[in-house]
Amino acid sequence: MFRDSARELLHKHCPSGAVRAAWGEPSGRVPGLWAKLAELGVVGLTVPEAFGGLSMGELDLVLLLEEAGRAAAPEPFVETIAVGAPLLREAGTDALREVWLPRVASGQAVLAVGLEGAPWVPFAAEADLLLLQRGDELHAVARGAATLTAQASVDGSRRLASIAWSPTAGTRFASGEVARRAVAAAQDRGALATAAELCGIARRLLDTTVEYAKVRHQFGKPIGSFQAVKHHLANALLALELARPLVVRAAYSFAHDDADRSLHVSMAKARASEAALVAARAALQCHGAIGYTVEYDLHLWMKRGWALAAAWGDPAWHRARAGAVIFAGIAPAPPPTFETGAS
Secondary structure: OHHHHHHHHHHHHOOHHHHHHHOOOOOOOOOOHHHHHHHHOOOOOOOOHHHOOOOOOHHHHHHHHHHHHHHOOOOOHHHHHHHHHHHHHHHOOHHHHHHHHHHHHOOOOOEEEEOOOOOOEEOHHHOOEEEEEEOOEEEEEEHHHOEEEEEOOOOOOOOEEEEEOOOOOOOEEEEHHHHHHHHHHHHHHHHHHHHHHHHHHHHHHHHHHHHHHHHOEEOOEEHHHOHHHHHHHHHHHHHHHHHHHHHHHHHHHHHOOOOOHHHHHHHHHHHHHHHHHHHHHHHHHHHHHHHHOOOOOHHHHHHHHHHHHHOOOOHHHHHHHHHHHHHHOOOOOOOOOOOOOOO
């Protein structure tokens, strides 16, 4: 029911026209949407009840993030809800939690997370608080205390920035083993959340293309009746159907503190990234020339999919990590989180 309410809200307040308009907004976001999501409870989903949130977990979160991907909502779901709030909840000081978690839950504050290996940080320019890693330390840095340099993204509503900042004892809130565990969990949460969004993106691309194939005629017939088009759509559906159970399994692993959590997350992120990429390619093939135009909405989902497939570790990295865990029991270094640059 909560997922359905979120879907209805996004359908009403985040149609494709709003996403397109967000490309021209200084923030890259839909004005007023975050406040509406906060009123529904979505923004405080991972915040403890003591701080005004819902105290819900990853199994609930991935369903909502799939809806965010379906809508291509240009909001900091991953950065604030999936990664930032849990990072403060689990590793933050009492003072940080008391000040920031109620503000997050009410929609009054946005968090951005910059882990080592990620040169660019999404939504940094919009964030009220930056959660940044430096070695085995985590720091909470006010946006005004850092120098942000905007970076280009293939997705025009996904604002990226590089951050120059100086760590101090006053900004440090976790170090040593506590920080290392928190960073590992944050990396897995980011990958899982992004995988859920990618499943929603793949579903929207597939649904849009199926509808187009019903109404686009060639040689007197709908193009959906042609075997080649059916094969493209079937391949996209198969990729999505293989990815979604893995995302749910990874969320279950998080919720139950499974020792194989990172393995399950990597399997989910690799498959979900591939599903979105396959769906984007099939959509472009089946739409033909109109699919290449910026006037048509298809590119809003394709570009979001391309960006998120590379974020929090691309498919190749996650396949390598899964293989290392399965065959040797040794995980490689943390994932690079490079995203596609200029379009």
